Amino acid sequence: MRPKVTTSSHNGIPTHSVDTGGVSTGTLVFGVGFRNEPVTLAGITHLVEHAILRMVQPVTMSHGGAVQMDSVEFYASGDPDDVAEYLNAIAAAVSGFSAVTEEDLALEKSIIAAEDPRGFTAISSGLLTNRFGTNGLGAGHLGSPTITSLSRDEAIKWARQWFTAENAAITFTGPVPDSLNICLPAGNSVTRHHSAPVITTPTLIRSQKEGIALSLLVPLRNSTFLGEALRYELLTRLRHTSGLIYSVVIFTTEIDNQCCQLDLVLDPLEANITKALHASVTAVRDVAATGFRQDAMQAAIRTLQAALTWDDSHASDYVDQIAVNGLLGRTTPTRQTVLDRAMAITSPELTATLAAGLASLIVAVDKSTKIRHADASALGLTLDPYDIWQRHNNNGDPKPQSSPDGQSRWLNKTSKAALELTETHLLKLESGKTKSIKLADIVLAGDRSCGCVSLLDRRGRSTEIHTDDWKKSKKLRRKLLGVFPTEIVRKFPEE
CATH class of the missing domain: 2.30.29.30 (Pleckstrin-homology domain (PH domain)/Phosphotyrosine-binding domain (PTB))
Structure with missing residues (x-):
């Protein structure tokens, strides 16, 4: 039986905990991420996260920070009181962020450059930008060459706007330690931008990225299962039968409480891109017309069962998701609910979901590949050269x-x-x-x-x-x- 998640309040901050009996992991979550950044400040959340971590050094326990599309998470694992001390220090750094120096920011900019050299120096739009433009969700796939010019005043202003008690949550795997004493600055309610697609018809885009990717808008509740079943179908046809690709990598991005962008990234050799393009689009349309095979349904169920196995890592991820969704006004289904839904879904139902999602299909192909309007038309797609000129x-x-x-x-x-x-x-x-x-x-x-x-x-x-x-x-x-x-x-x- 899986432990129950307990929700309480700590100094007015929503706190979610689950006692796994293992190593204690604590996380301080803020409801701000890449999608909240205006394009002229792209990367500022990442810079603030790095600077806060610098302000709490040295830390010898397992710890870190991460910036996602919707959140910033500061985490540590170990003795509960040591974890509490780390989170208390993070909160103190947030409260005193106006003390950050130009030298601190310059050092962290150089570290971010080493972390992702391409993203630091160049704009490289991805599938979210293709669909949503530069606002909201699209900002998450842009790269961040603007980090170079971000000023100390801009970083401090960003921290004051988003890193507040009203926009924070806490999670723990294990009882919340009595030594936890997180105090954060008060702030105003934040405004969140909801993205509207700039592409609304099936489209083939000549992309800055290598290989091929397929992107669909699908119901959030079926997105993970649909992605796994589609991966199985694509691997069967394009890898095992045709030898065109090695892998299919799945990415899902929540748009709101109902909708998700499902992306499947394929890795053909350059010589096979054109063949793989036609084969992948044909395969997806064929599945939508004839239905998912039972072995694809079973493979998706087994993958979900493995992914939903309860251990310390999964427990931490689950309560973190509850925390983020709570800040964004979203609901979080239980892991059992997700599994029960997967066990109950039928091939006709999943096939209908895919067929409906094809109206939003975006296919991105390496721009070095020679693609004509006639090629796109044969695939039922409009060609967008994605060229600013x-x-x-x-x-x-x-x-x-x-x-x-x-x-x-x-x-x-x-x-x-x-x-x-x-x-x-x-x-x-x-x-x-x-x-x-x-x-x-x-x-x-x-x-x-x-x-x-x-x-x-x-x-x-x-x-x-x-x-x-x-x-x-x-x-x-x-x-x-x-x-x-x-x-x-x-x-x-x-x-």
Whole structure:
């Protein structure tokens, strides 16, 4: 019999505990994550989390912190009183966060860069950004080159807004120690952004990521089981039968209390991407038409049974999920409820869930793969090249106006290409074609010390303007950055 989860209050903070009889693990949870960050502050929650951990060092017990889509969690495992002392120290660091120094933040920025070099230096939109753009959930798959320019004042303001008693919860595996005494600053109620998709029809996207990924919006209650059954079907067809892939990795992201994004990432060799693309989409549509096989249903049940085995690690994860969901106003089904639901679901019911989810299908494929509109159409998908540079329509766009220094056009140093700045667009004229970026759509402009300018639009599409490739490059860089509001221009690291 699984131990019962007890909910109580500690200094006004919701506290959830379950006595597993094993090692004590305690967690201080805050209801803020990547999805709460505006694009100009991408990565700020991660930076604050790192800085708080720095403020409590040295700590010799097993401990750490983690930033998720919806939460920040500070945790430790060991003797209950030692765990309580660690969480008390975390709370004290939060309360005294205004004492953080520029040196502290600089050191943690360098550590974050080592932790994820690519995410620290570049924008690299993923499936959530593809579907939701740069707001809300889409912010979780952007990368965070803005961390370089985040200021001490911005970090302190963020901590004051989100790291408060009203936005916190505590979990323990084991009785809550009497020595626990978490005191957090009071705060105001927080506003959470609910994302709306920017893609609403089945779409094929040329992605910055390698390989192939399939993404669906599905009911939260069936998402885990559906993902496991689909993984089995895809592995059977694309790995065991065709030899096109090695694995299928599942990611689920809760959108709200009812809906979830289910992502399945495949890993074909570059030479097999086109074949795997057609085979994976065909397989999913075929399952939706003919139904899940019983061996796929059984495999999903057995995977869930193994995942729901109760041990110290699973107990800690479960009470942490209760804590996060409580802060977000969501419910948390018991582990037995999840298993009972899986045992009761039938192939026709799961097949109907998949068939309904196909209306939201997004397929992402490595942009180096040659894909035509006809290829996408044959798969029942609309091709989105996901390119910030769009074919330019001159209607309604003012012609370039001479600036006081007489410069609005720049010539490439090695080709006949040209860039022009108008009141509304950045134009690129090359090989008799004109493409453009609408200036009003830019939500972030990155000023790199190497001379490049990185532009990101509200869809999450990005480009690097290598100003050194153009004549009078310094003037181009200055004028290009100058057309954007100062609040969206941030320093970026060198690539």
